[in-house]
Amino acid sequence: MIKLRLKRFGKKREVSYRIVAMNSSTRRDGRPLEELGFYNPRTDETRLDVPAIVRRLQQGAQPTKTVQRILEKANIFEQVHAEPPVKAES
DSSP: OEEEEEEEEEETTEEEEEEEEEETTSOTTSOOSEEEEEEETTTTEEEEOHHHHHHHHHTTOEEOHHHHHHHHHTTHHHHHHHSOOOOOOO
């Protein structure tokens, strides 16, 4: 199963995260399938690749609770339901 989750970056006490699409069985800091955004909890800064996130969600990727809250703040789920589903390429 593909999950949208956070990948940790930065030094101790100066952490930031990248929002990535990964297989659910891979480790937290392993190689992602795709990098979809950036989140800095210290400044509450977020940068999202909205079309790529919408595409992954339409393909069935499941966000973690933290990523889901970040996406809800950015109103991503409204865009997922508004656009027609993308067919997977064979």
